[in-house]
Amino acid sequence: MEAVAIDTVWVAVAGCLVLFMQAGFATLEVGFSRMKNAGAVMAKVLINLSFAFFAFWAIGYALAFGDGNDFVGATGWFIDLGNPDGVESLSYTGVSEEIKFFFQATFAAVTLAIVWGSMLDRVAFRAYLPFAIAFVGVIYPIVVHWQWGGGWLLKNGFQDFAGAGVVHVCGATAALAGALIVGPRIGKYRDGRSIPIPGHSMPLAILGVLILWFGWQGFNAGSWFAAVDQDIGRVLVVTNLSGAAGVIGGLIMSRVLLGTMDIGMMGNGAVAGLGAAAGASGFVDPWAGAIIGLSAGMLMVVLVIVVDRLRVDDPIGAVAGHGGGGFVGLIGTGLFANAAGVEALGGREGLLVGGTAEQLGWQLIGFGAIFGFTFVTTAIVFFAIEKTIGLRASEDVEIQGLDIAEHGMFGYPEQFIEVFGASSDDAIPGISSPSGTSTNER
Amino acid sequence: MEAVAIDTVWVAVAGCLVLFMQAGFATLEVGFSRMKNAGAVMAKVLINLSFAFFAFWAIGYALAFGDGNDFVGATGWFIDLGNPDGVESLSYTGVSEEIKFFFQATFAAVTLAIVWGSMLDRVAFRAYLPFAIAFVGVIYPIVVHWQWGGGWLLKNGFQDFAGAGVVHVCGATAALAGALIVGPRIGKYRDGRSIPIPGHSMPLAILGVLILWFGWQGFNAGSWFAAVDQDIGRVLVVTNLSGAAGVIGGLIMSRVLLGTMDIGMMGNGAVAGLGAAAGASGFVDPWAGAIIGLSAGMLMVVLVIVVDRLRVDDPIGAVAGHGGGGFVGLIGTGLFANAAGVEALGGREGLLVGGTAEQLGWQLIGFGAIFGFTFVTTAIVFFAIEKTIGLRASEDVEIQGLDIAEHGMFGYPEQFIEVFGASSDDAIPGISSPSGTSTNER
Amino acid sequence: MEAVAIDTVWVAVAGCLVLFMQAGFATLEVGFSRMKNAGAVMAKVLINLSFAFFAFWAIGYALAFGDGNDFVGATGWFIDLGNPDGVESLSYTGVSEEIKFFFQATFAAVTLAIVWGSMLDRVAFRAYLPFAIAFVGVIYPIVVHWQWGGGWLLKNGFQDFAGAGVVHVCGATAALAGALIVGPRIGKYRDGRSIPIPGHSMPLAILGVLILWFGWQGFNAGSWFAAVDQDIGRVLVVTNLSGAAGVIGGLIMSRVLLGTMDIGMMGNGAVAGLGAAAGASGFVDPWAGAIIGLSAGMLMVVLVIVVDRLRVDDPIGAVAGHGGGGFVGLIGTGLFANAAGVEALGGREGLLVGGTAEQLGWQLIGFGAIFGFTFVTTAIVFFAIEKTIGLRASEDVEIQGLDIAEHGMFGYPEQFIEVFGASSDDAIPGISSPSGTSTNER
Amino acid sequence: MKKIEAYIRHEALETIRERLAAMGLPSMSVSEVKGSGRQKGFTESYRGSRTTIFLRPKLKLEIAVNDDDVERVTDVILEESHTGQPGDGKIFVLGIEQTVRVRTGERGPVVLEAHSEG
């Protein structure tokens, strides 16, 4: 009884920390956005968090954790409090069904937030609802089911402690598909060159990274779903060494490859290192965490460059940060997973600590499966949205800025000298004007 | 012993989260303030937090929770650590008197913060001390005593789990009285029209909402004052579904009634939904939480319009958000309270889940009593302050901005091209000038 | 077993809160920085946090807590998970070695962050690595060892619950040495006068204070290293009353001595009060906490003026806030420590609550020892850095701003009208320019 | 063709623009400047150091008009900006030698003719 209460407190606190990561995504993204889209970014984060809770509650949780087959679950719709046993896949922890849902719903919201990060400054607001339903309701839950829902990946010993693959690779893959389909911002690639379109506030961006870092403690260390008899200290140490090493890795590669000490790259390095730790922190020793984080931060910089060379416009580095970090976390687990971790969590020891290559192989298969499935399904969804209601804001809206064009207001109203006129209640804000049309004008 | 330690940890953490809501109020309010008042808003939040701790410690806690009559308590001044039993009204929980005080003091600070939200951009700094003493020291504690202190509302079965009425309606009512007495900002209502005076930063405003959302987890789920044997998971799920539904409700009504997807309305929707959950989250099922939150978000938009039509200038929507949300939380509890909640917390089941109308009636009576008592008493206090030391900043100060006029400095100093002159130590900053007067000038 | 789990959860949560203080330092410092250095501040916080984790992991933790002599420890390098007993000095708590390290590493990072606060706007990025190694790796751990590592201060009954001396005085002393050696910002002192060089954002600065306030709950109340049988409620109450009193003390003295209600002074008052509580909160009653906080807030203002008169340019008041606060916390403990605190934590009762002057004497000796040792050692390190790789950014870099000059980018890119030209991949960002030199130009 | 440059208080802009628009002259450019003049500076204080700021924010209006309109535009600005306090501002009239409308390439006085708004 008391043990359950301890676990409950820990998982509840951890879930709150993961929930707070939304504030981190919001500030990180708004910092990397243009000023004219600053309000729209915040609105996006709020509404997607809201949609995520509902989509995961109604169907996502059941597909992810419900009793079903190796591919998908099918019990626990709307949590199903009528069933005293709850979903079987999470029965290893004594906390209540609601706590399980709460913690997992915050993960679903994180995954969804990752997706939209790559598509800043140009997505139409109307696209959020259908995508949230498809992604948080169906696609992400299926990926979850394969592993944490007791599906085929888990059965084959694929290891992913807190979601390097399930959350970060999955989110980053969807971010890649989305950025490909939505296309680059106007003016990003010209005459074969990549033009910097810097965000408007590094302070907000890095505040976002620090909020994420804070929230990530709950993300990783909460993933035991327990505090009694589980080594949350190990997870915390690995997480922070990996995150710290990610910053250093990002800095080194930025200096070496780009010739600058890019501030955003240091922030992204933290994201990559912490994302890598999501996979490895339950399995590896602190020193391995440091190596994993360093590799993640370094790979991330390379990936940013590669993504840019491929003319995929990802203003925030979501693909490189979460995707690169998640990938390294999966591989690192396959290389460094130790006996204690494997005993507690399953799978096999890593190649470099006395294991066989089999685990590494399954890590690669898991990565490939998550990447492939997510890429294809989200590409279809994005494509369908684009062809029906439209995924991308019109050129006019993009040039004017999403704030005034979509929300009828400015994110930083006092950046404008205001001369007020008669309020005209028949006008549609930001789109038509009191007399005449104001399309595509500044 | 260990059970108490678990409860202590949970309540301590929850109290920290509620304390952190101050950062949420600060960023939310500063975002909705004019740039020239940005520093003053931050100073306000800091000083009111400080006053709240002292006023609640010295007298508020005793009046609220002390042993007394149905109307007010009278033991526990300065916490009274000499009394090993502590106050009777909170004896149901085993945590220490200090933990009880800490958790409740953070609530008092939240309630005070709500009040001043409606009066941005025009209150004189000197008004904060007397109001804090009157409100956190006396008025709010009396309201608390009626319910959580074992007073007449509790005895009649009025239900208010975490303070939809006690905190949010009470704070919003005082905010309404204050905004009425202090009057609208210069230029807000002209020629019978309401002129938008937008705040200066939507990113800060919505960051504030996200911080509040985070803190609200502790606000609601901590209100069990325990973690052992209490269903904190249920509270968390209801809270988040209600908050998420509030965002959606705010968006829908903003689109329908105003023709825009107002960013502030989405943020306020979250506040309304989370505030409603403060009342209902201990009593209702998740689905009911969703309905309550949606209603709260929708009602909030209507109230914003009504308040504005009444020429009450509430730049942040405190009255509509907290008041509307709190109201819906109380009514929603009267409609949807289920057997489990009632068993744990008292009162009767809600009308729509098999209860009688009696509970709904008491919910309305409780709302009316809190509203009426708070409105009359705070109106008297605001009026007395206005007639003595002055509640409202002078017109000159308001036009110059509170930052330079009251604090002698700018909130965003680099918005100004500085040409430094001789420092003149005899000058009073921002008010008189080195030679001559600078009243009412820009 | 369960008791350990409870303690683990509490200390883990507290450590997360302390970790989050980095976001507080970042926003506080960036708010008090010039706009042209805003990005560099954020980069600084990220990289120092990263270096701190590594330096403390590799050697700091062993020197601080390892088994050794009265002066320094020598076991537990890289945490040393092979040793099942862990370091002896922390064996009083049952939590795992990793949790101990995690919690203490966040303290080390806080101390390092304090140091650099006094040197905003003019430090070269390259100086961070060597200083972090010397300070977090060696200097700070030695100070820690004297007290928490079981060294000579502890043995003589010096009392310092959560680090008023070990963290705040130590950090502030290094900040003083650094500010002295690096010298004032260009233009700060002219014609014998001190010219205000205000930061660029009070909203960010005070948001930082509120984040710190939140994190400080974990800093102080987590320092029991336990939740079972320890009075974390007392610590929370003392901490918050002291912080609140600090704000009020800062406000009063600002009004009296400076004639203004300085916003930064109110924020610094909170820092001073909370820092004082770090020393006293385990030992004193709430009323004593209030006195201590008030004194700390008041002394801080005096120290800000004194430091400025000494022509030491500390843009953020780190020396006055953390140093003054820490000092008052140590003295206050010597005056007000009560029997319960002494029984739980050691030392002797305070002078004013029936103790002898001996404790007060040891508090002064402890303060002097920490101040002297830290000042001399960090001065040597800063001096060595200045003479070798250089501590201070060049005049050109300082005038241009660290952001563009050191990081090749702007912290607020859209403050500039951008006219893009051909990207020239051979240019070194921000330093040389495509054709010709851009030294010392705007 | 003349260019009227007026340095005024922020408060005056709205009615000036309304009245000019009603006269068929809605065209102008507005920017923020910091001005010093007879109006005094004000004192700023941070952490005890104190300084006097001699520049106060003003709006600068730039309005190109045909010669015939100079007087009535100047009068509108004068009337709406006047408070009688130091800091009311100044108006300068400069000569314009050539004017071009970018949209049409038209040149000369025709570009500055009064027109109905919209």
Next chain:
Amino acid sequence: MKKIEAYIRHEALETIRERLAAMGLPSMSVSEVKGSGRQKGFTESYRGSRTTIFLRPKLKLEIAVNDDDVERVTDVILEESHTGQPGDGKIFVLGIEQTVRVRTGERGPVVLEAHSEG
């Protein structure tokens, strides 16, 4: 010597600067103004109150040139700023009586002569 003042759309600046630099005239000063003219305002809405903003952000170019260069500079601005939509902006040419280069103290037309960039 003439001063060309042009109020244009932001989008046009980059190519204008490139073409003028290629002509040996990279010198100019740019600022943000808010302009009203034939182009319509737009509606802003906060919490249900609504207002029309009549001023739209424009860039103001100030380019001092010698008399011979006025036409070709004007032409470049015209060509690059022209979209045919209201809001394209206007160009004004004013006379300059004296010009000084601060770096050298030189005065007169020599200061404004075309030169190679850098």
Next chain:
Amino acid sequence: MKKIEAYIRHEALETIRERLAAMGLPSMSVSEVKGSGRQKGFTESYRGSRTTIFLRPKLKLEIAVNDDDVERVTDVILEESHTGQPGDGKIFVLGIEQTVRVRTGERGPVVLEAHSEG
């Protein structure tokens, strides 16, 4: 009456204002512009993409004076802004046809007469 427009480095403003005020000419308007000229641009880099910024921040002073004061005001600006490095800026003098003080309605040279500060 002349209008002096000077594009200078930020650092020079303080002493210029002090010296002019001492001469009884504290009146001026100041704004931020971005300028390009002989001074080189600088390179900005974000996440590996790189660009050259050709516009550097400068201050623009606008000072209306009577004809007699043009030389001495120009000299003050020249002396205080001069560093000898590219980017020192330029000074232009334009004619003013009419001047009005809004506070009093006064017109002509009297408006620009030197006066003691305050």
